[in-house]
Amino acid sequence: MVGFLVGEALRDLRRAGRVAISAIVLIMLSLAAVGSFLLLSGNLGHAVSAWRDRLRVIVYLKQEPSTAAASALARKVEAMPGVAGVRYVSRAEALASLKKTLGKDASAAEHLTANPLPASLEVTPTADAATPEGARRLVERLSALPEAEEVAGGVEWVDKLARLQRLVTLVGLGFGGVLGIAAILTVTTATTLVLHARRHETEIMRLVGAPELVIQLPLLLQGMVQGLLGAALALVALAIAHAFVAPKLVPLMAAALGLGRVDFLPVLQIGAIVVAGAVLGALGGLLARGRVAA
Amino acid sequence: MIAMDRVSKVFSVGPVKVPALTDVSFRVAKGEFVVLHGKSGAGKTTLLKLLYRTEVPSEGDVEVLGQPLAKLSRRGVAALRQNIGVVFQDAKLLPGRTVYENIAFVLRVLGTPRGEITARTFDALRAVGLHSRARAYPAQLSQGEAQRAALARAIVRRPALLLADEPTGNLDDEMGNEILQVIRDIHAGGTTILFATHQARLATGLRRRVLVLEAGRLVKDDG
Ligand SMILES: Nc1ncnc2c1ncn2[C@@H]1O[C@H](COP(=O)(O)OP(=O)(O)OP(=O)(O)O)[C@@H](O)[C@H]1O
Numbered sequence: 022m023v024g025f026l027v028g029e030a031l032r033d034l035r036r037a038g039r040v041a042i043s044a045i046v047l048i049m050l051s052l053a054a055v056g057s058f059l060l061l062s063g064n065l066g067h068a069v070s071a072w073r074d075r076l077r078v079i080v081y082l083k084q085e086p087s088t089a090a091a092s093a094l095a096r097k098v099e100a101m102p103g104v105a106g107v108r109y110v111s112r113a114e115a116l117a118s119l120k121k122t123l124g125k126d127a128s129a130a131e132h133l134t135a136n137p138l139p140a141s142l143e144v145t146p147t148a149d150a151a152t153p154e155g156a157r158r159l160v161e162r163l164s165a166l167p168e169a170e171e172v173a174g175g176v177e178w179v180d181k182l183a184r185l186q187r188l189v190t191l192v193g194l195g196f197g198g199v200l201g202i203a204a205i206l207t208v209t210t211a212t213t214l215v216l217h218a219r220r221h222e223t224e225i226m227r228l229v230g231a232p233e234l235v236i237q238l239p240l241l242l243q244g245m246v247q248g249l250l251g252a253a254l255a256l257v258a259l260a261i262a263h264a265f266v267a268p269k270l271v272p273l274m275a276a277a278l279g280l281g282r283v284d285f286l287p288v289l290q291i292g293a294i295v296v297a298g299a300v301l302g303a304l305g306g307l308l309a310r311g312r313v314a315a
Numbered sequence: 316m317i318a319m320d321r322v323s324k325v326f327s328v329g330p331v332k333v334p335a336l337t338d339v340s341f342r343v344a345k346g347e348f349v350v351l352h353g354k355s356g357a358g359k360t361t362l363l364k365l366l367y368r369t370e371v372p373s374e375g376d377v378e379v380l381g382q383p384l385a386k387l388s389r390r391g392v393a394a395l396r397q398n399i400g401v402v403f404q405d406a407k408l409l410p411g412r413t414v415y416e417n418i419a420f421v422l423r424v425l426g427t428p429r430g431e432i433t434a435r436t437f438d439a440l441r442a443v444g445l446h447s448r449a450r451a452y453p454a455q456l457s458q459g460e461a462q463r464a465a466l467a468r469a470i471v472r473r474p475a476l477l478l479a480d481e482p483t484g485n486l487d488d489e490m491g492n493e494i495l496q497v498i499r500d501i502h503a504g505g506t507t508i509l510f511a512t513h514q515a516r517l518a519t520g521l522r523r524r525v526l527v528l529e530a531g532r533l534v535k536d537d538g
């Protein structure tokens with residue numbers, strides 16, 4: 022029976038011909054649009070979380086404390102909420118690391134008569150303090166320390182990146198949604214044609230007492246086949262685009278966002294695209310059936 | 316097997332009422348061979364449609380295979396039709412499928428096991444003498460062949476009741492007789508037959524019980 026139902030669905034698809042093909046193409050376009058925005062958003066997400074991990078809040082101290090005072094201060098800060106870790110950086114250490122950063126330009130630092138750098142605490146926020154609101158509160162608490170001269174570091178720009186990521190996702194979903202509606206309507210048209218082409222079969226099925234399910238399922242199936250084909254084509258197109266574009270994009274991404282690679286969609290999203298295709302197709306099939314029944 | 320009790324059917328075409336059947340009552344017992352005769356427009360097809368329930372009576376009660384049809388659910392209608400073979404006046408062969416596929420189609424939609432389909436389809440084709448034309452498409456068939464294909468489809472599930480609407484329709488006598496012989500054979504196998512025809516020659520020549528319809532009224536029942 023399953024073989025029969027699938028056979029009928031494929032036969033119907035052939036009969037719908039060009040309209041079915043445009044439905045498949047539209048489903049492919051809408052899912053490819055959603056997919057490419059998901060791809061972009063996913064990689065931006067990687068950048069955001071990579072940067073969140075690297076996020077530090079620096080507390081510049083008024084004076085260099087004694088070793089004992091420094092470790093006491095570090096322990097005090099470590100006990101504050103929102104703090105995952107603290108590292109004390111002495112003035113000498115700060116200068117050494119500046120020289121290291123400057124590399125061959127370090128000679129510039131050699132000309133310094135005195136060390137201009139203050140001692141500082143390098144505070145790693147906990148994950149929940151790495152949000153703009155959490156970070157603001159952490160900065161407030163750290164600024165209240167009597168030893169603190171100035172507190173630097175915030176998460177505003179990481180947050181901007183996160184907002185960009187959300188925007189990209191929304192634009193993708195909106196874009197895909199509009200195309201998806203067009204796709205559903207096209208599947209509906211294709212299915213209406215199928216219903217017309219199938220009217221003799223449907224009549225005979227009813228007249229010989231076929232169960233309603235057997236009469237309706239091929240319609241649903243041919244819609245789903247259109248959707249699945251569209252989804253498969255969209256994924257193939259995305260994979261090809263990714264294979265070609267990603268290597269060219271890596272240097273740019275590395276420079277701009279510190280991202281070493283451009284990933285393809287995670288398995289879950291690939292699955293979601295396939296399911297979305299099947300649902301779009303089935304919806305089109307169902308709508309056509311409703312239209313004819315009405 | 317069949318019982319009609321004071322059945323009337325009125326079609327409404329806009330404001331116009333067309334009485335197709337008026338106050339028709341009769342019974343057909345299991346195993347009978349009954350001819351339904353009447354001129355064109357007398358109401359033969361309408362009467363058959365009431366029996367396989369594509370039409371419902373305006374008045375009166377219809378019983379088929381021991382079942383009153385009045386309160387049949389959708390499922391009940393499907394179950395009823397599975398036990399009735401119908402040769403439609405317009406054959407209703409699917410144009411895109413071969414003779415074989417047309418007949419196998421009925422078995423497939425009703426979930427017959429795959430292994431039985433070929434054998435049963437060919438049994439039906441042999442019964443009507445059409446097995447050599449199994450691969451032909453309906454457009455490639457003569458009228459007589461098309462009627463036999465329709466007949467094969469009606470009997471492929473070995474129904475208890477066969478309703479045949481003008482199966483000898485526009486055929487010459489020789490072809491008509493061939494089809495009649497096939498229906499006689501089916502009757503001999505135990506199937507109850509209701510055979511509608513406008514041809515007086517067949518109605519009297521068959522020497523069977525004849526119901527005569529005139530303008531929707533049953534005017535003669537020699538049973
Ligand atoms: N669906 C319908 N709507 C309106 N009138 C109908 C409908 N079906 C049948 N009729 C009318 O009912 C009457 C009986 O028609 P029916 O088809 O039952 O006759 P018949 O005996 O089968 O004729 P024929 O020998 O030409 O097939 C006719 O007057 C026909 O016009």
Ligand SMILES: [Mg+2]
Nearest residue numbers: 359360361404
């Ligand atoms: Mg008729």
